[in-house]
Amino acid sequence: MRLRRVLAVFGIVVALLCTVCAGAGVWIWNIQVVDTTGEVDFTRPLAVPPLAPSRMEDGKRVFDLRAQAGTHDFGRGATPTWGFNGDLLGPTLRAARGEQVVVNVTNALDQTTTVHWHGMHLPPDMDGGPHQLVAAGKTWSPSWRIEQPAASLWYHPHLHGETAKHVYQGLAGMFLIDDPATSAAALPHEYGVDDIPVIVQDKNFDGDGKLDDAPGVFGGVGILGDTIAVNGTVGPYLQVTTQRVRLRLLNGSNARAYDFGFADGRRFALVGTDGGLLESAYETDRVMLSPGERAEIVVTVRPGERTVLRSYPPDLGTGVFGRFTGGEDTFDVLQLRAAGTLAARPEVPQRLVAVPRLARADAAQQRAFKLSGHNINGSQMDMTRVDFAPEKDTTEIWKVVNNDGQPHNFHVHDVQFQVLTRNGAAPPPQLAGWKDTVYLPPNETFELIMKFTDYADADTPYMFHCHVLFHEDAGMMGQFVVVPPGGKPGVIDHGAHLAHAGHH
Known part of the structure; x- marks a missing residue:
C-alpha cells in the first residue's frame, strides 16, 4: 500500500512537471513572435541625417567624422549611445565619381574602433576593416578616388569581435555616390525632400531605458529587437510633399531581416540595389533586405493620404524555427503623410541605366x-x-x-x-x-x-x-x-x- 501511494504521488509530480514544462514551452514558443501592426503611434517627424559638410583641399574633397559618445531619446528618456558628429548615427557623406576624397576619422571614444566603407571600391589599406584600427584619441585619414556607379553605400565599424556592439550603439551612416552617367534624371533626387535615407534598425531596452545588447537565447543570431528606429526615430512619420518619393532603404540592423511593403498593399518601383540602379525598374509590393543590404524604391502617393511602410514576416527559408530568428515578426516601420497639394514628379522610366554583364x-x-x-x-x-x-x-x-x-x-x-x-x-x-x-x-x-x-x-x-x-x-x-x-x-x-x- 505504501509503495502504491509513493508511486501515485510520484506520478502526480511527474504529470505536474510535464504540464509545467509543456506550458513553459508553449509560452516560450508564443513570445518569440513580435507584431506591431496598428500599434505604433506615428507621432515623431522622421529625422533625416544631414549631409556632411565638406571642403576642397589640394583638389580633394575632405570630410571630418568624429566617433563620440552621447545620449539619444528613443522615447524612454536619455539613452546612452554612440554616433558620428552627434549622439546617434552619422551624417550622410556625398561625393561624385572621379573625385578624390579624404575622410578624417577622429575617435573620441574611450576604446578602439574602425570605420569600414561598406560597398566601396577602394585600396585595402583604406577599407576600414579589422586591420585599420583607430585608437582612442587618434585620427585616421583614408583617401581614395571614387570610381564606381551612383549608389547608396554606408559606413560602420568593423572591429573584429566587437562590430555588433559598435553598430548597435549607433555608429553608422550613409555614403551616397553621384554619377550622371549611371543615374536616371527622372528619379526623385532632391535630398531630404523627395530623396530620403531610411536607416532601419531594431533595438531592445532594459528597465532603465538603456540599450540591451543581450543576444536572444534561442535564435543563435544575436540581437533581435522589439522596437524599430528609423534614422534613430521611433514611431516616425515622413511629410511627403511630392507625387513620388525615393526611399533609400538600408537594413542597418545586427541580425534582423525585413520584408518591406506597404500596409495597403500598394506597389512601388524597385530602382536600385546595393551597388547602383537596376537596368529596368521592377514593379513589386515587397523587397526583402538582410543585414547590410540596401534597396532604392520609388513610391507614388496621392494628396492627403497616409500609408505605412511595413515589414512583413521575411521568408528566411528556415522552417518553423524561423520564429526564433525573426521569421514570423511584423513591424509597422514608417508612416508616409502626403500633403494636400503635391509637387509634380515624372513617372519612373522603365529603362534606367546600362548594367554591363560579367560573363x-x-x-x-x-x-x-x-x-x-x-x-x-x-x-x-x-x-x-x-x-x-x-x-x-x-x-x-x-x-x-x-x-x-x-x-x-x-x-x-x-x-x-x-x-x-x-x-x-x-x-x-x-x-x-x-x-x-x-x-x-x-x-x-x-x-x-x-x-x-x-x-x-x-x-x-x-x-x-x-x-x-x-x-x-x-x-x-x-x-x-x-x-x-x-x-x-x-x-x-x-x-x-x-x-x-x-x-x-
Whole structure:
C-alpha cells in the first residue's frame, strides 16, 4: 500500500512537471513572435541625417567624422549611445565619381574602433576593416578616388569581435555616390525632400531605458529587437510633399531581416540595389533586405493620404524555427503623410541605366564557400591567414551555399558582384543588379561573379563574411588579397597593423 501511494504521488509530480514544462514551452514558443501592426503611434517627424559638410583641399574633397559618445531619446528618456558628429548615427557623406576624397576619422571614444566603407571600391589599406584600427584619441585619414556607379553605400565599424556592439550603439551612416552617367534624371533626387535615407534598425531596452545588447537565447543570431528606429526615430512619420518619393532603404540592423511593403498593399518601383540602379525598374509590393543590404524604391502617393511602410514576416527559408530568428515578426516601420497639394514628379522610366554583364566565359577561377555554424569552409577568422589571392584584372565565380539551418548572408569587400545563378536558374529581378551582400536561404546555391580591378596589395587583405554581426564577430569571416598577375600573397603582420592603430 505504501509503495502504491509513493508511486501515485510520484506520478502526480511527474504529470505536474510535464504540464509545467509543456506550458513553459508553449509560452516560450508564443513570445518569440513580435507584431506591431496598428500599434505604433506615428507621432515623431522622421529625422533625416544631414549631409556632411565638406571642403576642397589640394583638389580633394575632405570630410571630418568624429566617433563620440552621447545620449539619444528613443522615447524612454536619455539613452546612452554612440554616433558620428552627434549622439546617434552619422551624417550622410556625398561625393561624385572621379573625385578624390579624404575622410578624417577622429575617435573620441574611450576604446578602439574602425570605420569600414561598406560597398566601396577602394585600396585595402583604406577599407576600414579589422586591420585599420583607430585608437582612442587618434585620427585616421583614408583617401581614395571614387570610381564606381551612383549608389547608396554606408559606413560602420568593423572591429573584429566587437562590430555588433559598435553598430548597435549607433555608429553608422550613409555614403551616397553621384554619377550622371549611371543615374536616371527622372528619379526623385532632391535630398531630404523627395530623396530620403531610411536607416532601419531594431533595438531592445532594459528597465532603465538603456540599450540591451543581450543576444536572444534561442535564435543563435544575436540581437533581435522589439522596437524599430528609423534614422534613430521611433514611431516616425515622413511629410511627403511630392507625387513620388525615393526611399533609400538600408537594413542597418545586427541580425534582423525585413520584408518591406506597404500596409495597403500598394506597389512601388524597385530602382536600385546595393551597388547602383537596376537596368529596368521592377514593379513589386515587397523587397526583402538582410543585414547590410540596401534597396532604392520609388513610391507614388496621392494628396492627403497616409500609408505605412511595413515589414512583413521575411521568408528566411528556415522552417518553423524561423520564429526564433525573426521569421514570423511584423513591424509597422514608417508612416508616409502626403500633403494636400503635391509637387509634380515624372513617372519612373522603365529603362534606367546600362548594367554591363560579367560573363561566365571570362572567369579565370571558381571558388566554393560553405557557410555553417560560425565557419566558412570549416575555418574561423584568423587575422594572419590569407585564404586565397585573386589576381588583379581577373574575373572569378564564387559558389556560395548556406549549409545549416541558420540565417546567413554573404558580404564581399571591395567589389560589387552580380548574381549569376540561384539554384542553377537566372536570378529574380531584385537580384539582377550590382550587389555586395546577398541573403543565403539554407541549402540554396548562389553563383556570384565579380572582377578585381585597380588595386593590388599582397600584404593587406579584404574581408568576406556573414553580415549577421553576431556570426561575423564569432569568426564567420575570411580574408583575401588581390595580387598582381602571377603574384603571390604576402604575410599579414597584424602586429604592424596594431602598431599603426594610433595614426596621428
